[in-house]
Amino acid sequence: MRDTYYLLIPPSKSQSFMGIIIKKMLSPGFFCFTGFLMSAICSSVAWSQNTKGPALEEIVVTAQMRDESAQSIPIAIGTYNKKFIDQVGANSLSEMESAIPNINFGAGDRNTRGEIAIRGIGDYSRNIGTNARVAVYIDGVLTGRSSSFDQSLLDVAHVEVLRGPQGTLAGANAVAGAINIITQKPDDSVNAELLINTGNYDLHSLTGKINLPISADLFASLLIGTTQQDGYVSNITLDRDLQGVNRDVAKLKFRYVGVESLTLDIGFDYLKDDDKSTNAEALANGSFNGFTLASEPFVVAHNADEFEQRELKGVTIGASYETPENFRWTSITGIRTNEFSELSEEDYSPLDVAISLFDEESDQFSQEFRLVSPKGERGDYVFGVYFLEQDISTQRSAITGAIFRPAPNKSVQTPATSELQSASLYLHGNYYFTQKWSMTSGLRYMHEAKNIDYSSIDTTGLFINASHINDQKTFNKLLPKFGVNFQFSPNVLFYTSIARGYKSGGWNADFITTLENFQFDPEYAINYEVGAKSLFFDKRLTVNVAGFVTKFDDFQVFQFVPTESSGTVLSLTNAGKVTTQGVELDINVLLTDHLSVSFNTAYTQAKFDEFKSGGGLGVDYDNNYLPYAPEHSYFVAIDYSRPIFRQAEIYGHIDYGYTGDYFSNPNNTQANTIPNYFSANARLGINIDTHWDIALWVKNITDETNLRQSSVSFLGVRRGLYNPPRTYGLAINYAFK
Template sequence: MKRLNTSVCFGALAVSLLASSQVYAKADDVVAVAAPTAPVAAEPTEDEGEIVVTTTAQKRFENVQNVPLAVQVVTPDQLEAQGVRHFQDLGKIAPSLTVRPAEHPVNANVSLRGVGTFAFGIGVEPSVAVTVDGAALAFQARAFTDLPDVAQIEVLRGPQSTLYGKAASAGLIKIMTIQPTDTLHVRANTVATTDDEFGGNFSITGPISETLGYVVSAGYTNWGGNVRNVVNGEKSNGRETLNSRAKLRWKATPDLTFTLSGNYMNGNTTVGRPFIRMAPDALLRNSPGLTPAVAFPGVTIDEDNQNIANNYKSRTKYWGWGTLLRSEANIGKLNILSLTAYDRFRLDDYLDHDDTAAPGPFGSNLQIGAFKSRLFTQELRLLSPGDEAFRYALGVYYANVAFERPFDRGPAFSPASWDATSGSRQIAGFAQVDWEFLPHLTATAGGRVQNEAIKYTFRDNVAATNFAGDADDSVATYRLGLSYQATPDIMLFGSYTTGYKGQTYDLTTGFNATRANAGPIRPETSRDKEFGVRTQFFDRHVTFNVTYFDTDYTDLQAQSIEALPGGTSNFRLTNVGGLNTKGLEFELAARATRDLSFNGAATYLDATYTSFPTAQCYVLQTAAQGCIPGAPASQNLTGTRAVQSPKWKASAGAEYAPSLGRNLNGVVQASWQYQSSLYFVARDPQAFQPGFSVFNFGLGVRDHDRRWEATAFVNNAFDKQYFQSLVNSAGNYGNRIATQALLPRDFRRYGGVRVGLHF
């Protein structure tokens, strides 16, 4: 990477924690540059203590305490205080969110409340959608990069299909970037760490004339990684990214505004998955002589291992660009908004498939491929005034997306060579009405009707076969809710919401006539019940929110065994049955004094498969452990806790910023992240991650008006080792224990310095 390539005790504690944040927004999906906010609490208003939180979750600018949804808003300063500079680390600050990385971003998984999509095929929709400035991303992988010009991030939990479409059946992550302003603002940040990460970003925004405004922003990060390849001595598991964005806003008239933006990203990653467990008698591909000492020369395999032995450099290269035209008009009291977006993305992956330096063909198995996407979207909205008793949002949406995936693997084992394409066209109309039919009592009704047509091609270059197919589907989703503003500072709400994830084809290795004849995988649907309380106390110096949720998923899309006509069966992504996820989410923000603030968030989660009778056995699973003999063998996961769903997850932070005189303030920061145990693969002891806590600390100084700040920090201060993902590779070693790990950024304690300028 030397250059850029184009149970109860814890519950009581959890109830005392939450994350809430503040930022001043102008309109839906638009957040302007504001004075820097406190890193771990909402910005105070004029009385230096009142906490104000804003959100655009319902496609209009609102105070989050008045919004009957489960939404968390995160500011850039909160991200810094928790050591979050990359998309995959967002789960550290949003407890209901879990991000599991993989050998490359396309195979990563994002889940909310224990629900995500564990699939590798192109065209398979995620359960958690991602938007940037209101425009959807075709690939979640497009978001797996640094967060250099973020104005705020909103995490909407639970089904969001009614307002946000078919790829938001479990939730939505809204990333909003800096917008043009009427006065000059400059923001610049740099970071350097003790483990050789360095990076910086800047944004300049201001006016060109009375009617023209602009934003120019860019960021660059380089980190070699925390894994060492003993074959060539190079670091691995690192990344290098360049992000840039420019916006031009034209106020054609007082009631007509156009904002044109463009973005470009370019980066690469290196892939390193150390073995942390290995049976002494394990042999690569069960081949005599290919012992661990031969396959991994110079590597000591144990739980703390950070070395790999790869004779091929595993890596990815990616780039992407996009444009967005935002057109906004006010006609009387009505607001009309148009969002026109185009996006392209490509990721090339080059992987040492055997992950060894073994001599001979078994040590030279490679996996090489590419992911390509093109997306065009058009959304048109009509919004009524937000301060009236009867208000509404109406909209239409169109999307056209195309994917390509060439793939080659071999030559020694698991050979594959194929090319696939997938495409979809979506047309939808949506509406939401909020009616305060009695004083302080508001009813909400929303609905979405959509039609989607999908198509695919698949050419197997080994079997010399070609397949193609198409399908279409129409569906309606809806949301019903009731909220009561008991006092200006207490709001209660309840809602019933349906979600939808579209049908798809499983375009992966092994696709054949049987799979083609089986047709598309049926859509996944969800039904969600939520009840919540939004409260503020002590003149809005303390905010405390609680949400209860209970969601059922039907026709859950997951990897399983599928019985097909003629008595045959195969492993594939299919509709496995059902899942129920329920729990409690707690959020708290408090400003004890002008200089002392706290916040935190916690989620209690119970996610269980309600029907999953024919799941794959995990590698090494015996009949005594629940693997049912057969052709093929299977296990029944009904009643089992869902993968990647910890029972408890929490984060908390505090900041003390006393005056040091001469317009200076000291800065003392502390943050804590906790996650209880989970399985990355159901019931598999080799894929079990015990619970852990991570603490971060910072000490610095800043200008009283926060025009500049310098902070020294240490992340994972107590050097707690944990894993972001575990892979059971025993099948590659003669069914002997062989476990690989993906190490998080803070697998080891590291320190650094952050310097920021804001004026």
Template sequence: MTLHARLFAATALATALAAPAFAQEESQATTVGADVIIVTAQRREQNLQDVPIAVSAFTADALEERAISDVSQLSNIAPNVTLDAGTPFSGSGAVLSAYIRGIGANDFAFNIDPGVGIYLDGVYLARTVGANQDLLDVERIEVLRGPQGTLFGRNTIGGAINIVTRAPGDEFMIRADATTGSYDRIQLRATMDLPLAEGLAASLSSSFHDRDGYLRRVPFGDSRADNSRDFTAFRHVDFETDDDEGDDHNWSVRGRLDWDNGGRFRASFTGDYSDTDQNQIANQVIATTEFVPGPFAGLAENNIPGTALDVVTGSSGFLFAGLYNFCINASPADLAARNAANLCGTRTGVGGYGTVAGLADPLLGGVNFPGNPAPDLLPYDSRFVSSNIDESYADGNNFSRLENWGVAGTFEFDLSDELTLKSITAYRELHWLVGMDLDSSPLPILHTSFEMNQQQFSQEVQLLGSLFDDTLDFVAGAYYFEESGNLHDFVTFAEGLLQVDGPNDLATENYAFFGQIDWRVTDWLGLTVGGRYTHENKEFEGFQSDLNGFNYDLFNCLPVGPFCAAILGFPDPNQPFRYYPSGTQEKVFENFSPRAGIQVFPNDDLMFYFTWSRGYKTGGWTTRLSNPLPTAPDFNEEEVESFELGAKTYLFDRMMTLNAAVFTTEYTGIQLNFQQGVSPTIQNAGDARISGAELEISIVPNDIFRLDASLGVIDAEYTSVLPQSVVGANPFQAGVFEGAALPKTPSVTVNLSPRVRLPLGDTGSLTFAGSYTLTSSLWNDTERTFLLERPTTNLVNANLTFRPASEHWSVTAGVTNLLDERYLTTGQAQIAGGQIYGTYSRPMEWYLRAGIEF
């Protein structure tokens, strides 16, 4: 079935099912039926069914029934949403890769902003690091699809995810549970509500989670592995290793203090803190690429700058893993023929072997050649590709530590019965260190580590009103945001032949003014108009350098100093190892994002709507250089224009809700992560058109049975690609070109979530809850690497819960990934570095949970 046929079918189904509602004069109250979910998707409280945009909302009970414990798992139940725990080479499941309707970002660096905004009680989380929030003591989650720039602001070009925590109750309450399960899982959660005075109440929640990793590190079994330099011989942000990957070890706490005595003034103070100290996410090399020819040490003359980097004249040479293999096996004649004696010589620079006490730095060239007294080294090749996706031969760094906290104050004052003034003030920090062995071998072929420190402050003021007998609702506001921080990269390639040291500083200041009016013109007609003006100033300084001076050895331009630095194109000859131009870079962005819509209400149970909106995401700079550049490489903003037609309806005496939408989006200036040599670089790739449809249904015919279902179909293709961004089809990749599919965008997503609650009389009740999710195949990276493609997956979760009649305690037994589907959630084609690697999904796991509440 073509996309247009699917869109027509979805629209026809929504219209046909909605048709019976026309015959109803008014909706009838029922004792059973679909829940009324109040959301704040338009910055004010509304029934989900009255919001004229595509929104999925999930209560705390619904999340628990479907085994949803963090933000990334929401993609199992929301249509046209792809959320993954971890991005390429991030090493941490706390990093969120988020795409909605084909638009998002798949990186963690400061140089690129997310395309899906994550909000915690109205506070924007600026970084993808820490955005995969633990859903501790939440009231509901709202997933807003399509650009939300008018009301939610910066970098919500794909959509927004709004996490709303639970307000403390006015009665004392304690709720706690303990969970055990696969991989020695231990999880403890507790929540307490504490009324303090009339109108003043507090809540405190805490969670602890410990679980062993599902990927084991095993010895390779060749004594030559012991001859390679230990990973501690190179510079990293820290050093720590362990024998498994993909574990969990974190705890978090969240507190809230609310004041509401029924008067004009209300206040809420929130604070949250999380501490994660665990290993890297499970990483597995899928293939090695040491055999791919490259520009290094080609048979062409290498003493002229630029020659060795020419992929034509240097095609007889090597890339990094191949160069390492050549060096260790080369004869003196081989080294001379390729003019590679310096290239395969000692590794120098801060962080090299010579800086470690007691370690000499031998020549790398010819160590395996007969007669060389140096101990033999293992070559890097496919011998390190394990036949078991849950085993790796890695022995390098293996840690991820994240400290993430924030405080916020929300104040509301009723100026009159019709006007409310609201303020949200927030401050957040995160501190992150991660160290990874990405080559799955005992050799230091690709080791990375990062340190990020970030601070952000935001202030938002809103004026909300309802006028003319509640026929005109409006919100007007101003927003201020500032962020500063740094990210420091250390990357070791090919036994230290290239040692990247990349500290980067970034500061952002943003202010905006926004407003939206919703006017119910008549009982059957509504109009919406709104807009947001944004001004943003970014400053960046990159200090990236190579500690080993690879380019000087590559071109045989020695000694290292101003003369050779100038010849080789280093931007500052007085800093001969520095790739990045000196000085602070600055960019200023301005944007106006409008929104307009019309709603038609045939009766109280049915709404048709049309919404037009524009979205926007700022540009920045590419930071990961592996060659010197005279000017700072940058990229521009990206924009979308979206058209959405939808229907929201109650059916069958409100025992069923059906929400449907069709949409098309023009996506321009797409920011994508392209692999250029060993460097992942951000650039504007071109334009795309994204069209699709969504259908969400809830059926609640009685107190026993409930069914929630959703369907998403989407067609996301490039309509044009800039010449410098075209990647032709090759043996490794399907490529990037006009008509190619966008990454991280499955064409079909389906979810079925049944729940059956069986009353057992005075004994209690037994509840079965299940969730089935079908996700069609998708590409995990920009270039559409074949080995990183995620196949069509069928994910099944199920659990059984017993509650006594008192409902003061419960016991749940469940299983996640019942069919043991294993697929890649993220990965990188580091062809120049020597490997294609990725992270496989968690295997089937069981759990047993006991909870109490009183």
């Protein structure tokens, strides 16, 4: 039986939360740093308060299904344009991690797992019986499984990161947040680009882009790219490198504008990764069966020929029609196929003990229709219908070697298929009481039908032997949102909101030892949020702040649970209650016409309020921290550009990101503690005649070795992964215009 949610924050929780925040904000380090930063900003820009001149670029976002300035919407959102993404050297979504407040990509074992946590809430499961907590969209189409999240950003226009439950507009897959990747569209210009990137670890990357008008009302663009880089982890047993990159990308797009007020976009995308990579390294003092394992960072001694492969294919069809009354009808159709395979070492030694194989294939169809009203004097609205179908199949195999005891040369296989059919109706709108006061409200009705077909064929005697399990589940849910906004001035907005989040139940379709916890229930969330967005000094300074409290019931937990034999088994169960709460601050300032600074910081406390017998051995995890939920993080970037000749400009970028310590497992043991870490990156370049762009870049300037993930394997080996070492190189971009 579920407890009743408070419509307001419970007094005891509220006082505790505010006490924590005040304590943190009054700490000497935070106070001095923030005071110094704000003093520098104010003294540097005060002269321009009454002076017109260059301003920060306005980013138009589609977070509320219409084109709006990011500063005008009552949502905690981070926006990152192509210029910023290029400056931080982010070739894929995960490489933006340090620049985005309160987000963590560290849960993924490998390069392409794409598992994301926002505000301490994430998805760490490879399991087809459950959904992700973060929804990633590309041009309005849900990418699907988490292996498809970490997309290439070669043709990106901008990225939007929405923090907190976004269920009203994004559905059940957005209980932690949503990420919108908006790509560049073809236009009527003739242009092309050639991008060359070379660097250490034998990096070679070549990308070509071309945009052509086929006729007066039909435009096309084509992108083809390839990247190869040697790995930075050495497998001394097989004498080969791991964690390298071998990626091919292709995108073909068409835009048709031949009918008045109608725009038709068709896009085809393809991405292939074929990497030699490991899911983990044995950590210090690691041993197995009396054999000391390689524990030096970036060195392994594995006998398995490990790999990771994925192939993503997609078709997107978008149509937009604007009526004479300025209503906009939109249709977005998405067809996606994702294939993912990996082979992993399980004993992390040169011995022939055990390996695991994982293959997954998913086919997805989505269709959305929506009607967007014009901005009216009294209000506006968005009405939509959404359909989603997913068919997923997976084959997991664990194979024991000749020296494995007590079951040499045996295996366990868990073939499974899952189907999902989902349909939703949603309505989201704003009502303007006055020029200053407004109300935001929304409601989404969701229907989900899921089924699974699961088998476990075990000859080792260690796991369950279940010949065939077929089960179905149906879920119906209303996801409301309500908020009140106060437009203090044309450039200052205060907002508050309450929103519901939801994640449907499912099945633990993995290696399991009992059917007792094969099924798990839905989880529910309610998010309380207050925030402010402000723009000062003739649009040269933005200051955005948000405070939040999100409470979960029946929180779904994926973890490696210890066994009596010192190993682990996979568990996917419901914890009782979880609370995540915190504050986020985001500042951007144009100090001079040539110098800008970006700064963001977040404080988050994410804990299990109630998780009885969470460890599986009668150990309660009440008050433990959630995994991959650092309390503190911040990021600062400085950008400088200046003309040096009539048609040349030099530019420089340097950034520094810090992430506080966190745990990688709900048990919060020392073995699963990830120490705090930082990383600094830089880029120095010259732009000549708008055609040539030549830049030197370096990532992880100080060559820090930071542990990012830690766990205990099925066989009891402590394992983990480190961030990449220092990389550097030369990027050359030539544009034909």
